[in-house]
Every structure is written in C-alpha cells, then in structure tokens.
Amino acid sequence: MAFCHAEQVALEGLGMIADQRDPEAFRAALRGWLTENCPAEMRDGARGEDGICWGGKRWAFTSEAQKTWLDRMAAEGLTTPTWPVEVGGAGLDRAREKIFHEEMAALNARSPLQSFGIWMLGPALLKFGSEAQKQTYLPPITRGEIRWCQGYSEPGAGSDLASVQTKCEDMGDHYLVNGQKIWTSYADKADWIFALVRTDRDASKHNGISFLLIDMATEGVTTRPIRLISGASVFCETFFDNVKVPKENVVGEVNRGWDIAKYLLTHEREMISGGAAGLTGGRALGAVLAQATPDGKLTDAVLRAEAMACEIDSLAVGLTLERYKDQAESGRGVGDASAMLKYTGTELNKRRHELLMAVAGSDALDWDGVHQGLPADWLRTKANSIEGGTSEVMLSIISRRVLGLPG
Amino acid sequence: MANLVTTEDETMLADAVRGFLDRAAPVSAFRALRDAGKTHDTALWLQMAEMGWAGVLVPEAAGGADMGHAAAGILAREMGKTLVVSPFLSTAVIAATALRQVSDARAMAALAEIAKGQLTYALALDETAKFDPEGTQLTATKVGNGYQLDGRKGFVVDGGSADRLLVLARGDQGLTLFDLPADRDGINRTARNMIDSRDATDIRFDAVQATGDDILGVVDDAMTVLRPALEAGQAALAAEMTGTAIAAFDMTLSYLKDRKQFGALIGSFQALQHRAAHLWSEIEVTSSAIINAGRMLDQDPDNATLAVSLAKARAGQTAKLAVIEGVQMHGGIGMTDAFDIGFYMKRAWVAAEWLGDYSYHAEHVARLRGF
Numbered sequence: 079m080a081f082c083h084a085e086q087v088a089l090e091g092l093g094m095i096a097d098q099r100d101p102e103a104f105r106a107a108l109r110g111w112l113t114e115n116c117p118a119e120m121r122d123g124a125r126g127e128d129g130i131c132w133g134g135k136r137w138a139f140t141s142e143a144q145k146t147w148l149d150r151m152a153a154e155g156l157t158t159p160t161w162p163v164e165v166g167g168a169g170l171d172r173a174r175e176k177i178f179h180e181e182m183a184a185l186n187a188r189s190p191l192q193s194f195g196i197w198m199l200g201p202a203l204l205k206f207g208s209e210a211q212k213q214t215y216l217p218p219i220t221r222g223e224i225r226w227c228q229g230y231s232e233p234g235a236g237s238d239l240a241s242v243q244t245k246c247e248d249m250g251d252h253y254l255v256n257g258q259k260i261w262t263s264y265a266d267k268a269d270w271i272f273a274l275v276r277t278d279r280d281a282s283k284h285n286g287i288s289f290l291l292i293d294m295a296t297e298g299v300t301t302r303p304i305r306l307i308s309g310a311s312v313f314c315e316t317f318f319d320n321v322k323v324p325k326e327n328v329v330g331e332v333n334r335g336w337d338i339a340k341y342l343l344t345h346e347r348e349m350i351s352g353g354a355a356g357l358t359g360g361r362a363l364g365a366v367l368a369q370a371t372p373d374g375k376l377t378d379a380v381l382r383a384e385a386m387a388c389e390i391d392s393l394a395v396g397l398t399l400e401r402y403k404d405q406a407e408s409g410r411g412v413g414d415a416s417a418m419l420k421y422t423g424t425e426l427n428k429r430r431h432e433l434l435m436a437v438a439g440s441d442a443l444d445w446d447g448v449h450q451g452l453p454a455d456w457l458r459t460k461a462n463s464i465e466g467g468t469s470e471v472m473l474s475i476i477s478r479r480v481l482g483l484p485g
Numbered sequence: 486m487a488n489l490v491t492t493e494d495e496t497m498l499a500d501a502v503r504g505f506l507d508r509a510a511p512v513s514a515f516r517a518l519r520d521a522g523k524t525h526d527t528a529l530w531l532q533m534a535e536m537g538w539a540g541v542l543v544p545e546a547a548g549g550a551d552m553g554h555a556a557a558g559i560l561a562r563e564m565g566k567t568l569v570v571s572p573f574l575s576t577a578v579i580a581a582t583a584l585r586q587v588s589d590a591r592a593m594a595a596l597a598e599i600a601k602g603q604l605t606y607a608l609a610l611d612e613t614a615k616f617d618p619e620g621t622q623l624t625a626t627k628v629g630n631g632y633q634l635d636g637r638k639g640f641v642v643d644g645g646s647a648d649r650l651l652v653l654a655r656g657d658q659g660l661t662l663f664d665l666p667a668d669r670d671g672i673n674r675t676a677r678n679m680i681d682s683r684d685a686t687d688i689r690f691d692a693v694q695a696t697g698d699d700i701l702g703v704v705d706d707a708m709t710v711l712r713p714a715l716e717a718g719q720a721a722l723a724a725e726m727t728g729t730a731i732a733a734f735d736m737t738l739s740y741l742k743d744r745k746q747f748g749a750l751i752g753s754f755q756a757l758q759h760r761a762a763h764l765w766s767e768i769e770v771t772s773s774a775i776i777n778a779g780r781m782l783d784q785d786p787d788n789a790t791l792a793v794s795l796a797k798a799r800a801g802q803t804a805k806l807a808v809i810e811g812v813q814m815h816g817g818i819g820m821t822d823a824f825d826i827g828f829y830m831k832r833a834w835v836a837a838e839w840l841g842d843y844s845y846h847a848e849h850v851a852r853l854r855g856f
Contacts, residue, residue, distance in 0.1 A: 367856060376856055386847040389854050393791075394799050397773040401489035408490055418766045476765060477758035481738060484753040 105177045109184075115150045116187045117143035123186040128451075130192050134225025135269050151190040152221045158196055161204070165212055166220030172407030194263070195219035195226040199272050201345050202289070206330040206338050215291070229259040229273030229292075229316060230339070237471050239274075239343075240283045240336060244318060246275035246290060248325075255292065255321040261465065265301040265314035268294055278333050289335035291327040298322075308457035309445065344412065346466040347420030363389070366434045369448055370441065381436055388430050395422050414479040421472040424462035431456040487780035489773055495559055498552075502563040505536065510569045512825050515682075518570060524676075524684035525646045530571050534602025538573065542581040542717070544588075547596040549581075554717055555779030558724035562775070565728025568832050570683055572605040575643040578721045580606030583651060583662070583714035587702055595649075595664075607647035607667075608718070609638040609688055616841040618653060618660070618711070623690060625654035625661055632656070634663065634671075634693040642839055644686030645676045651701065651714075652690070659705035663695055670694070681828075681835040713786060716793040719840045720778040723793075723800035726836045727775050730768055730800075730807035733829040737761070737811040744816075757814060764810050771796075771803040794841075794849035801837035801846075808833045 120143055122129070131137070131144050139145040151157050154168060159178050161167025170178060182189075200219055203212050218224040235241040244257025255275060265271065271292050278286030292299065298321040303311035330338055363385060368374045376382040399419060406412045412419075435442050435456050438449045445453055463469040477483045491499075510529055518526060533539055541557045543549020557578055564573060581599055584592040598604035612622055623636030634654055644650065650672070652663040667674070671693035679685045702710035741752030741761060751757055778796035781789040808830035812819040819826045837843070 364855065374856070382851070382856075383847075385856060386851045389856075390795060390798050390847060390850055391770070393795050393850070394770045394774045397489060397777050398770045401773045401776065404488050404490040410490075415769070418762075418769055421762075422766050422770055470759065473759040473762040474755070476762035481758075481761055481765060483738075483741060483758050483761065484750050 101173050101177060104174055105181060108178065108181050111154070112181055112185050112187065115147075116185055117146055119143040120147045120188045120190075121186050122188065129188060131188075131190060131222065132193055132225055132264070132267070133191050133222025134193075134267065135223070136267060137222070137225065147188070148190045148222050155220065157191040157222065158200065158220045161200060161216065161220065165204075165216035172404065191222045193219065193222070193225055194228050194268075195224065198228055198342050198345060199226050202272070202329060202338050202342050205341060206289070210326070211291075211329060224269045225264070225267060227262050227265045227268035227271050227294075227316075229262055229265075229271045231261045232258060233260055237468055239339070240287065242274045242276055242287060244273065244275045245279075246277045246288060246323075248277070249322075252325060253290070253323045253327075255290070255298075255318045255323055257318050259316040259318075260304075260313075262301070262314045262316045263312055265294070265316045266303050266311075270294055271299075271316065272329070274335055274339055277335075281333060284336045286333055287335040287339065288332050289329040289338045290323060291329065292318075292321065292323050296321050296323070306457070307460070308454040310454060310458070343467060344416040347416040347472070363430075363434065363437070366437050366449060366452065370438050376437065381433070384433050385437070388426070388433050391426055392430065395426055398422070414475055417467070417472040417475040418480075420466060421463075421469050421476070424459075425469060427462050428459045431459045487777070487784055489776045489780065491776070495555065498556060499559050499563060502538075502560055503566075505532075506563055506567055506569060510564075510567055512567050512828065515568045515570060515828065516825070519682040524570065524682065525572075526570055529569075530605075531602045533571060533573070534600065537600075539577045539602045540581075540596075540600030541577055542585065543577075543596045543600040544585065544593075547593045547600060549596065549600040553779075554720060554782035555776070557717070557721050558775060558779040561721040561725040562728035562731075565725035565832075565836075566732040568729070568828055572607075572643045572647065574718055574721055574725065575607050575647065576605045579608050579714045579718040580649075580651060582717040583701060583710050586710040586713055591698075592701075604649065605643065605647045606649050606651060607641050607644040607686070608714075609641045609644060609650045609652045611640045612636070612638060614639075616839075616845055618708075618715070621653050621655050621660055623652070623654045625656045625663070625695070627656070628694075630696065632661075632663075632695045632699075634690045634695060636690050638688045638690070640677070640839070641686045641688055643684050644688055645674060645684040650688070651711075653707055653711065656705055660707040660711075661704050662701045662707040662711050663699050664701040665693070665695060665699055679835060681831040683832075683835065685835075715840065716786075716789055717782060719797045719846075720775075720782055720789075720793045722836060722840055723778065723796040724775050726800040726804040726833060727768070727771055729829055729833055729836065730771070730804040733804075733807040733811040733826060733833075734761075734764055734768060736826060736829075737764075737807075737814050740815055751814075760810060760814070764807060767803050767806055771799040774799045791850060791853045794846035794853075797841060798843050798846035798850065801833075801843050804833040805837060 119141055131148055148157070155163060155166060156168050158167040159170045160175050163169045196219060200216060203215060219226070230239060232242050232244060234243060244255065244259065247254045259273060262271070271294055273290050273292055274287050275290050276286050277288040298319040300317045301314045304313045304315060305311050306313060364374065367376060376385055402412050402415060402419060434452060438452060441447050442449050442452050478485055509532060530539070537550035538560055540549030541552050541560060543551060545551050561573065564571065576599055581596060584596050595604060610618060613620070623634060623638065625632045625634050634652065638652070647667050650665050650667050652665055654661050654663055671691045673689040673691065675687045677685045677687060738761060741757060742750060744751050774796040778789065778792045781792040808826070811826045812830055815824065815826055818824050
C-alpha cells in the first residue's frame with residue numbers, strides 16, 4: 079500500500095494539500111506505511127559500516143530484506159525524502175522531514191540507502207545542474223542504481239583544496255583529463271566520480287577550477303585502495319591517464335567549479351557533523367556498557383564523569399544541528415556556521431569514542447573482540463576532524479568569516 | 486521536537502529589552518550600585534514592572550503578560566549581558582511559577598502584586614555549600630494546629646530585600662514549602678559580602694511559627710509546586726548566564742580587533758583566533774540548549790527536566806569559559822577593577838553555583854539517560 083503517491087506529494091509540495099493533511103495526519107499515514115513495509119531484519123537501527131546499503135551497479139545486497147527495503151522506499155521517494163518528486167524524491171518540507179526521521183527512529187529502521195550521490199552530488203545538481211543533468215543523474219541515485227564518489231583532494235591539495243592540479247584540457251569535442259586524486263572514498267566501488275579539475279592554469283587558483291562528472295568505467299581511470307590505521311581501505315588513490323570526458327559533463331559554468339565546491343563543502347560539513355551527532359545517542363554508549371559491566375552501570379567515578387560530560391555535549395550539539403537545519407529551512411541559511419557544526423560534531427565524536435574505548439578496557443584492544451568493530455570505529459573517527467576540512471581550518475573559517483578577525 | 490529558531494516576535498522582544506536596558510541599566514549602572522554599596526535598585530524594578538517584565542509569567546487574569554518561559558529566557562539573557570541587578574529570577578520567574586501551580590485566591594492576589602512590582606520573593610533553599618533540595622534539614626515541627634520552623638538557610642539570593650520567602654522545610658513525612666513574610670518573628674537575616682556584589686543572605690529560623698495557610702501547595706509534598714518553579718528558575722538563570730557569556734565574548738572580540746602588540750592587531754594571531762572561534766562555537770551550542778529549555782517548559786513542562794538540566798549545565802560551563810578566556814585575552818587590564826570584564830567573571834561564578842552546579846545537573850542528565 080502506498081501512503082504518498084507521487085501526485086499527492088506533488089500537491090503537498092505546492093502547499094495545496096496542507097489543509098487536508100496536517101503534519102500529524104502525515105505522521106500517522108507514514109507510520110502505518112513504514113510498519114507495513116519495513117522488513118523485520120531492517121529494524122535493527124543504525125548499525126556499523128557493514129549494515130549500510132551503498133547501492134551501485136556492483137552492489138551485492140547482504141540480504142533479500144535489504145533489497146526489498148531499498149526498492150519499497152525508493153518507490154515512495156523516501157531514499158531522498160526532501161528531493162523534488164520529479165527526480166525521484168518525496169518532496170517533503172522540513173516539518174515532514176523531521177517527522178520522517180522521528181518515525182524511522184521510532185521503528186529503529188535502518189536507512190535504506192546512503193551514498194555520496196544523495197549527500198553531495200544531488201544537492202549540487204539541484205542547485206547548479208542543467209535540467210538534462212538533473213533528469214539523467216538524479217533518479218538513478220534515488221533508486222540506488224549508480225554509486226558516486228567524490229574527487230576533491232590531491233597529494234598537493236589537502237587543506238589547501240583550491241590548489242587542485244588535475245589537468246582538464248578542452249580538445250574541441252571532448253575534454254582530456256590527466257592527474258591524480260587521493261582520499262577518494264570508495265572510489266574502487268563507485269560507478270561515477272564528481273571531480274574538481276583545473277580548466278584554466280593561468281587564472282587565479284579559485285577561478286580556473288571546473289566541476290566535472292566522469293564515468294569510472296572510462297578508459298584511463300584506475301583506482302588503488304589505501305590501507306588505513308583502522309585496517310579498512312575505504313579511501314583510494316584515483317588516477318586519470320588521458321581520460322576522455324564528454325563536454326556536457328561539466329556542471330555549472332566552466333572555471334566556476336569552486337562555487338559548487340564551496341557549496342558542497344558546506345553540505346559535507348553538516349553531514350559529517352550530523353553523522354557524528356547521530357552516533358552520540360544513548361545507544362552506542364549503552365551497548366558498550368552492557369558488554370563491559372555486569373549491570374550496565376558505570377561505577378568508575380572518573381569515567382562516569384566523562385560519560386556525563388559527553389552526554390551533555392552530545393545532546394547540546396544535536397540540538398544545535400537541529401536549530402541550524404530549522405534555520406536553513408526558514409530561508410536564513412547556515413553559511414559559514416557550518417564550520418562550527420563540523421568542528422563541534424567531529425571533535426565530540428572523537429572524544430566519545432575515546433570514552434567508549436576507556437569503558438571497554440582491554441576488551442576493546444582486540445580487532446576481533448567482544449565489542450565488534452569498536453577499535454576500527456574509534457580509529458575511523460580520527461579522520462572526522464581531517465576530512466572535509468580540518469578542525470583547524472574550521473576554526474580559521476569561523477574566526478575570519480564569522481567573527482571578522484583580521485587575516 | 487520544537488522548532489529552535491528564534492521567531493520574529495522573539496527578536497523584536499529582545500531588541501526592545503536591549504534598547505531599554507542599554508539606557509536604564511548598562512554595566513556602568515551596576516558599577517555605580519556596587520560603588521554605593523547597594524544591592525538593589527527598586528526604581529529600576531518598578532520600571533521593568535511597568536513594561537510587563539515582572540508579570541512575564543503571571544496569568545492575564547492576575548494582570549500579567551503571561552508570555553511564557555521562552556520569553557522569560559530572552560529577558561534574562563538580555564539582563565545577563567549588562568549584569569542587571571533585579572529580583573527578576575527570584576520573583577518574576579521562580580515565585581511566580583510556584584504560585585501558579587497553586588492558583589488559589591491568595592496565590593492569584595500575590596501574583597497580581599508581583600506583576601505590579603509591589604511584591605518580591607526569595608527562595609530559601611540551600612543549607613550547605615551545595616544545592617541539594619532533597620537534603621533539606623530545616624525542620625517544620627507540628628505544634629498544635631500549626632508548625633514551628635527551626636534551622637538555617639544560606640546563599641538566599643535576593644533574600645536581604647525580599648518581602649516574602651519561599652522556605653523549604655522537612656517534616657515527619659516529607660518536604661513542605663512555606664510562603665512566609667520575611668519579617669515574621671524568629672527570622673533573622675544576615676547579608677553576605679558576595680564576590681558579584683549582589684544580594685545573597687544567610688537566614689536563621691528560630692522557633693518561627695507558621696500555620697497551614699502559610700503552606701504553598703500541600704503539606705509533605707513540596708516538589709509538586711517547587712519542581713516546576715526550580716526548573717523555570719534554572720532555565721532562566723541558564724539564559725541569563727548565556728547573556729553574560731555573550732557580552733563577555735563580545736567585549737573580548739572587540740579587544741582583539743583593537744589591541745596592537747608586535748606591530749599587529751592581536752586578533753590576527755592564530756593562537757587567539759582559534760580560541761575565540763572555539764568559544765564562539767561553545768556559545769552557539771549552549772544557545773541551542775537554552776532555546777530548547779524555554780520551548781520545552783512552554784510546550785511540555787512535565788517532561789522538561791532533561792532540557793533544563795542540560796541548559797543549566799552547559800550555560801555554567803560556557804559562561805565560565807567565556808570569562809576565563811575574556812580575562813586572559815585582555816591581559817593585564819582584565820585584572821583591573823576599573824575594567825568591566827572582572828564583573829562578568831564574578832557574576833558567572835555565582836550564577837553557575839546557584840540552583841545547582843554542573844555536577845548536580847550532569848547527574849540529572851545521567852540518570853535521565855540511564856547510566
């Protein structure tokens with residue numbers, strides 16, 4: 079049973095259905111639909127890395143339920159609840175999006191699909207893409223058919239991202255791309271990459287960058303996973319060796335790619351801080367406690383004090399994220415304050431995982447121990463305050479752009 | 486979850502409050518009061534009452550403005566920015582909220598007097614150096630048809646000037662909240678010489694006689710009335726502290742843009758920039774907790790405990806950080822009495838202690854979150 083046919087949602091998007099269906103009626107309808115359609119196996123909440131469905135041409139579903147859940151949610155536009163109905167979303171406004179997340183959490187339902195297409199490319203195309211690009215690229219993202227990765231950093235362009243050197247030459251009927259990207263998350267599993275490339279070597283460094291979409295199956299694209307301290311290899315090196323790219327694959331104007339990059343960095347910061355806040359609910363600590371102590375209570379006074387402090391800060395950071403989302407929805411935007419969200423969220427997440435390691439003691443010092451995946455998760459959090467702009471870059475953005483301190 | 490964005494009405498309220506306080510109660514007014522050895526400004530309170538601030542939580546039926554806790558928080562925040570001295574928290578927030586829980590004819594009459602600025606209250610609760618309502622030892626002994634109160638209260642904020650006292654006392658069966666005139670026989674008040682130059686008073690109760698009419702709410706059940714009042718006070722105090730933090734931060738930021746050393750503005754040094762940015766982030770995060778507490782008290786008061794303790798805990802930490810960094814970044818001048826930043830430090834410390842310190846509220850959060 080469908081609870082929100084595309085037609086109804088389209089009307090909602092226009093505000094015409096508001097009188098007939100108040101948010102609470104929407105909540106009831108959504109709850110009914112979710113209860114009926116979410117497979118039991120998908121009701122185990124936000125799990126670690128292995129519970130995520132990333133989608134893509136090469137995706138191997140871990141269970142039939144994972145595929146069913148993805149297909150049913152995608153059919154309702156709920157893999158991308160806030161995207162317009164025309165490109166495969168559900169067109170939910172902020173109030174309904176909140177309700178959606180609350181109802182998903184109430185059911186302890188897994189997210190049906192996560193991807194850089196949803197988080198990053200989608201928002202960029204919705205804002206800067208042509209109609210043809212939106213129609214071509216967005217619907218397959220919502221259905222989990224195409225998996226995207228992000229080609230930003232290079233060996234010589236980390237915190238100083240605008241120094242990207244990957245060369246993109248205009249060959250008349252196509253572009254020719256040569257260069258190297260690094261820290262490309264899941265490049266070895268992705269179908270397409272959106273990349274920052276240099277289209278004008280003579281312009282100032284911010285003015286010669288373009289935002290280019292490249293099919294990873296094109297001849298000349300190779301990837302090499304990088305083994306990380308967590309033992310995982312989610313990040314890759316990606317090489318472009320005389321890669322031919324159609325000219326219509328530039329998003330926005332040629333040489334204006336930095337505008338899109340900046341916009342997306344804002345998104346990325348909110349996402350990273352949101353992910354961090356999401357991990358900070360009572361559950362993560364509770365699960366470790368249940369393993370680590372006989373009654374699930376913390377008796378060590380020092381650890382308990384740190385746990386309380388972490389909990390307080392987690393709740394407050396979570397509220398701040400909500401407040402800024404509300405503000406963005408009301409049209410006032412978030413802007414450079416996203417640097418604050420990113421800074422506070424990621425530093426907190428690191429601290430929280432240090433606490434979890436301390437609570438778990440020597441049991442957490444074993445890759446295969448009872449706290450499944452905790453050592454790897456803890457080590458992974460160390461990247462939170464590096465990727466998407468380091469904490470120090472965030473503080474500099476705040477001090478210059480928000481506080482107006484002299485450069 | 487409530488929408489946490491400040492509404493247009495709230496912004497207008499804040500602007501109006503700021504406008505008045507900048508004229509009537511800037512920090513220089515607090516300094517003048519301190520220099521004169523005074524801890525109260527009755528004329529200022531009457532002006533605030535005229536504008537409806539004393540009745541911000543008083544029902545319209547009793548002549549109040551009944552604007553709710555989010556609005557009270559905005560008033561408190563703006564007062565905190567210029568260290569305003571007034572009975573706002575003790576009277577307009579804590580006592581008004583307690584009286585509203587009862588709402589009988591006597592309570593409504595008291596609320597009407599509060600709204601007019603004609604009646605002030607203080608909360609006599611602490612007995613040791615730490616906030617601990619459940620640990621109350623002051624005794625209420627049944628004598629005939631009445632009660633006799635014996636014991637002492639300390640750190641009674643605004644206790645020196647208040648017309649009436651809300652007194653938490655222990656009887657045979659539990660805690661009872663008394664509402665007594667401050668000049669009743671057997672009540673002896675001793676002013677303390679506080680670091681923030683405000684009124685805090687130690688009070689002795691020697692065979693103080695009370696009747697059933699002096700009880701606010703029901704005997705042996707103080708918390709039904711007191712808990713909402715405490716939470717309202719804690720949320721508004723948290724808002725006030727956040728105002729104090731914001732103002733201390735703004736002063737410091739101005740100084741970073743003005744003071745030169747080594748031939749450059751000190752605000753151009755990355756070591757200071759990053760500390761300023763961190764402090765700003767902390768204030769932003771705390772502000773969310775403040776807004777949330779006000780919204781929860783207005784929309785779901787029976788379930789606001791977590792939100793309130795979160796706000797009070799965060800606000801105390803943030804205000805302390807703001808004044809510590811403020812003094813340090815001001816350098817030597819920050820240590821002088823002639824400069825205002827020291828006032829902010831002393832106010833922050835007193836406010837962080839009042840109505841429960843960080844540990845007290847962190848413990849609340851921990852229990853409510855199940856560990």
